[in-house]
Amino acid sequence: MALEQLPQLTSQKSLVERIKYQISVGAPFIVIKGSLGAGKTVICEQLISSVDDKFIKAYIPGSGNPDLTKCREILLNQISNANKINSNDKLIGSVQKMNFGKKRVLIVIDDFDNIADRFISELVDIYSKYKKEQLFSIVTTVSSSAKQAQKIRQLNSLSVEPMEMEIKPISVQESILVMSYYGSMVGMRGLDDRTLKNSKELQAAKGNPGAIKSMIEGLSDTDSNKYNPIDRARRRRKATLTALFGGAAIAVMVAGALVFVIKYQNKPLVDNSIIIEQNQKAQDVLNAMEDDDKNVDSLMPELSKTRDDLNPLITVEDAEKTHKNIEDDGALKDKRDVAQDNIDKLEVNKESVASDSKIIISDEDNAEVIEEINKKNAIGKDVELLKAEADIDAKAKVLAEERKKQELAKLEEEKKAEEKKKAAELKAKLEAEKKAEEEKKAAELKAKLEAEKKAAEEKKAAELKAKLEAEKKAAEEKKAAELKAKLEAEKKAAEEKKAAELKAKLEAEKKVADDLAEQNKLKENKQLSFEELNDSHYTVQLVATSKKAEADRIAKSVGNSWVLFRQKDQQYIVMYGDFKDRSSATKSISGLPDAIKKTKPWAKNVAAVKKEIQ
Numbered sequence: 001m002a003l004e005q006l007p008q009l010t011s012q013k014s015l016v017e018r019i020k021y022q023i024s025v026g027a028p029f030i031v032i033k034g035s036l037g038a039g040k041t042v043i044c045e046q047l048i049s050s051v052d053d054k055f056i057k058a059y060i061p062g063s064g065n066p067d068l069t070k071c072r073e074i075l076l077n078q079i080s081n082a083n084k085i086n087s088n089d090k091l092i093g094s095v096q097k098m099n100f101g102k103k104r105v106l107i108v109i110d111d112f113d114n115i116a117d118r119f120i121s122e123l124v125d126i127y128s129k130y131k132k133e134q135l136f137s138i139v140t141t142v143s144s145s146a147k148q149a150q151k152i153r154q155l156n157s158l159s160v161e162p163m164e165m166e167i168k169p170i171s172v173q174e175s176i177l178v179m180s181y182y183g184s185m186v187g188m189r190g191l192d193d194r195t196l197k198n199s200k201e202l203q204a205a206k207g208n209p210g211a212i213k214s215m216i217e218g219l220s221d222t223d224s225n226k227y228n229p230i231d232r233a234r235r236r237r238k239a240t241l242t243a244l245f246g247g248a249a250i251a252v253m254v255a256g257a258l259v260f261v262i263k264y265q266n267k268p269l270v271d272n273s274i275i276i277e278q279n280q281k282a283q284d285v286l287n288a289m290e291d292d293d294k295n296v297d298s299l300m301p302e303l304s305k306t307r308d309d310l311n312p313l314i315t316v317e318d319a320e321k322t323h324k325n326i327e328d329d330g331a332l333k334d335k336r337d338v339a340q341d342n343i344d345k346l347e348v349n350k351e352s353v354a355s356d357s358k359i360i361i362s363d364e365d366n367a368e369v370i371e372e373i374n375k376k377n378a379i380g381k382d383v384e385l386l387k388a389e390a391d392i393d394a395k396a397k398v399l400a401e402e403r404k405k406q407e408l409a410k411l412e413e414e415k416k417a418e419e420k421k422k423a424a425e426l427k428a429k430l431e432a433e434k435k436a437e438e439e440k441k442a443a444e445l446k447a448k449l450e451a452e453k454k455a456a457e458e459k460k461a462a463e464l465k466a467k468l469e470a471e472k473k474a475a476e477e478k479k480a481a482e483l484k485a486k487l488e489a490e491k492k493a494a495e496e497k498k499a500a501e502l503k504a505k506l507e508a509e510k511k512v513a514d515d516l517a518e519q520n521k522l523k524e525n526k527q528l529s530f531e532e533l534n535d536s537h538y539t540v541q542l543v544a545t546s547k548k549a550e551a552d553r554i555a556k557s558v559g560n561s562w563v564l565f566r567q568k569d570q571q572y573i574v575m576y577g578d579f580k581d582r583s584s585a586t587k588s589i590s591g592l593p594d595a596i597k598k599t600k601p602w603a604k605n606v607a608a609v610k611k612e613i614q
Helices: 010-024 040-050 068-079 091-096 117-129 145-157 172-185 193-197 200-205 209-220 229-263 272-298 300-304 316-328 330-352 367-377 381-525 548-558 582-591 606-613
Strands: 029-033 055-061 104-110 136-142 163-166 538-545 561-566 571-579 602-605
Touching: 010 029, 010 040, 010 136, 010 163, 029 145, 040 055, 040 104, 040 136, 055 068, 068 091, 068 104, 068 117, 091 117, 117 136, 117 145, 136 145, 145 381, 172 200, 172 209, 200 209, 229 381, 381 582, 538 548, 538 582, 538 606, 548 561, 548 571, 561 606, 571 582, 571 606, 582 602, 602 606
Parallel strands: 029 136, 029 163, 055 104, 104 136
Antiparallel strands: 538 571, 538 602, 561 571
């Protein structure tokens, strides 16, 4: 993604400006720490793109774990103007052949911890060699505190003290900006800042742009268009309450089961009340069957009567209809077998009728034939009726007994199945509780082990930190001692220099005093005329004026002076002293009165002065 398309974050921009300032005031070796997704690569790209043309820029990505040759090739291709480079040569040799002109070189290395150690050593070599010229500025990034400490120790071993910086988590407002930006890319509907600020996902990201991006990409794989932090929070609360109530219900069930086991551990699994209830149901069924038997007995007088519908003259069609009607009637279904036996009896009666009393099966309505048949069968009618009624009674009793046995067997089977089911449920429940208890103990043990491991790691980290701090403190104290010794040596040298200068000054002043004394001595004896002075000597011109009286006054005030008239500009010049060289003449000026010093006198060659006054 192009850099200009990313959201502009104030914190990232501020860090880039700080780095640029450090580069502008020197040539630092900077190590930047940032967690995964904190924006290290973005910082590198922004730094490369924002520095001006006074720099030759090079960017080396360490994400692919490049080897020594690859790192050399990447760097040299960016900082060299030559068409041909040899990545097999050491960096120091290749760099010495280059001409950077008036430009400086900025090298940015992302994921510094993945770079080959030999390349780092070569990089330090060129950095150290050109440190006074401030030719190279190097900015690197690492992904953790541990790796940062490791790289700093490595650089320290190579006599380099890098500057450490850290990418801080972005603010809530910047997090909302990043979330809205990546959300718009996956089609997430727009939400107001307040809603986003209260979202649990944004809080979980903890100001990490990479974490926010990953979270949005995860949402895009599900239902990003319907993303609403408030709804999600409401659903989470509902799920939490459901889990709490469910857990409470399970706890109550487990407690009830434990109470049940404790209270009834010496009692049968099936309650006697259940057995009594089932026995009562069985007794009710038996009573109903006995009532049916009584109803059959009550029908005996009715069966003793003469009935035309039991006449042997009955067609097969009528018998089948009778059988079908019994099946269709739900109330008489239990008497199906009795009716079938009755039909069988009727069939037997047909066969037992004399050959002269042949059964006629016909659809014709012949009243005379029917009457003749009825007369022939009238003799055995009562006997057959009694026999059929007795058979019905016997079959009903047998059926009642069979029903009793079947109902009792069914109840017994149901009772066993119920006991078996309850025993299985209780066993499963106890096994589930045992498994849950074992899982809980395992989880507690795992948590304890993890806590101990974490404590050990923290202790180890603290010890390592203390050791590093002690080493750092010792190095700082050593450096402070060296600096103190250096300052004392410089102070001593300055004092010695000052003493030497003071001594030289005193000697010069003494010489000037001696010269003055000599001049005064000459004055006391007899002052030579200016024309008698040695042409190679030097004198001091005090002033030039058009007034002779002024010139005489000045000459008299200092002594050992000559007032000369210069024809070319009609000026009177006052010359002071006779000195063997220019240095002595110049030093004598410091001994003149302050009023004369204000005219700024200077040394001149005697021969030159003689030439001016001719």
